Amino acid sequence: MKKSSIALCRLAALAATVVLSSLAGSFQAFAEPVTINVIDVAGDLQISQPAFDKFKAEHPELVKNFVFTQATAPELAGKLKAQQDAGRVDIDFVLTGNDALAAGMGQGLWMQILPQYQSMFPNMEQLYLPGAYLMQKMARGQAFVVDWTPSGPLLEYAPDRVKNMPDTAEKLLSWCKANPGKFMYARPSNSGPGRTFVMGLPYLLKDKDPLDPVHGWDKTWAYLKQLDGCIEYYPGGTTATMKELAEGTRDIIASTGGWDINPRYLGIVPAEYKVGTLKGFHWVGDANYMAIPKGIAKEKLDVVLQLMAFILKPEQQAFMYDHGYMYPGPSIKGVTLDMAPADSQETIKTFGRPEYAGLIANNPTEPPLDAKQLVAMFDKWDRDIGAAKMQK
Known part of the structure; x- marks a missing residue:
């Protein structure tokens, strides 16, 4: 074997040893x-x-x-x-x-x-x-x-205090004005029910583009501004809304399927409390x-x-x-x-609701806002709606 070939073999062997040592x-x-x-x-x-x-x-x-x-x-x-x-x-x-x-x-x-x-x-x-x-x-x-x-949007309420549950977006606004401080939803950037409620409104209000909160939500932002006039404050998370509903401070709150079932299972919200939907609603997935x-x-x-x-x-x-x-x-x-x-x-059997199957089957499901649009919605809501009443 030529010296050059021997040298190449030795180099290859040395390289293999280095690689194997590295892998080891x-x-x-x-x-x-x-x-x-x-x-x-x-x-x-x-x-x-x-x-x-x-x-x-x-x-x-x-x-x-x-x-x-x-x-x-x-x-x-x-x-x-x-x-x-x-x-x-x-x-x-x-x-x-x-x-x-x-x-x-x-x-x-x-x-x-x-x-x-x-x-x-x-x-x-x-x-x-x-x-x-x-x-x-x-x-x-x-x-x-x-x-x-x-997800939702769903509205959870105390049936002993709300005898005629609003069933349209317009009726919810009228009810809120007639019962100031009794409706609540949490800051959307840290609340599934809060952002689902807000993202569901463009479908209910037939806004121009439900997936464009900056240029396609004229009706939604106007509605939220009116609603703001009868909301006391916006909690930094959903749990606070559940507790205030249970305590009687609020009578209706924004909710979702999971936030309906789980707090009633945990005993945070009374088991007999109800949920409602607004006519023409679309599920907004989460x-x-x-x-x-x-x-x-x-x-x-x-x-x-x-x-x-x-x-x-x-x-x-x-x-x-x-x-x-x-x-x-x-x-x-x-x-x-x-x-x-x-x-x-056992939990789903006891605290689930038979109407959910029909609601899921008979109403369209939409995706939530995409990343860029979602951040834009959070920023605009924080600035234009929640700024003065937002609890972080």
Whole structure:
């Protein structure tokens, strides 16, 4: 063999040794279980935590521990941006509604999962329920829908105090003016029922473009301004509206299917309270998402991707029925109530409403505003409607 060939072989062998040593180091890093820091700004842990617990139990070689924290949706983007600018991201996994998801997309905070990791998440359109897939498309490959609901807008009320429930948008406004302070909805940027109520109005009022809050909502903004005249203040979250309804401070509040069922199950709202709809309403879907911030440590990324794929399996999706919080809950096809834990089945049987099946079947379901339009709506509402009465 020529000296030049021998030298090339030795170089190739040396290169292979370096590569194998590097890979061995990587595998060793991945082989060590990691702690995953999860932040929830959507209240989703009450639904999805059993899936996290199951993943940890089944994969001790991957996860040492989950550390869960909670925050409000409006504060998440600033928190993540500060960490990313400092080069020290200590949030590995985010559970969010489309509010904080949209804000993060606007600032470029999320890792682009698809198409890079498409092999782990194939056939998404075939996997998701149609309504959930509408929400999934809005994530643009930067997040996955965890659980889904047709949502609302619904109006929840105390039947002992509201004898003639308004059934049109015009009657609701008249009732509000006649009963100042007795109607309430929460700040849309941190409330599913709040933003669903606002996003549902363009369909009810036959506005020019329900998907363009800046140029297509003339009737909606005028209506909200009139409604503002008889609303005392806007809470920073939905729970406050539920408590005030139960206490008798408010008589009608904006609600959704999940926010109707779950607080009655928890005893926050009396079980006998009712829900109503306004004639001509369209469901405006809602979902919770799982996303990964840019800057996540490499040794955690593989684990987080496997966790996402795990949560989208039918066995874990059955947990999403929970106690009605995102009614019905599962986002993928083929997950039926009889697959859910027994206590979830009992909750839906006891606190669900038979009229929901007909309402879902007989009224159209629309997607919520896309990211850019949603942020624009939040900003305009905060500035033009809620500024003087908003509780953060």
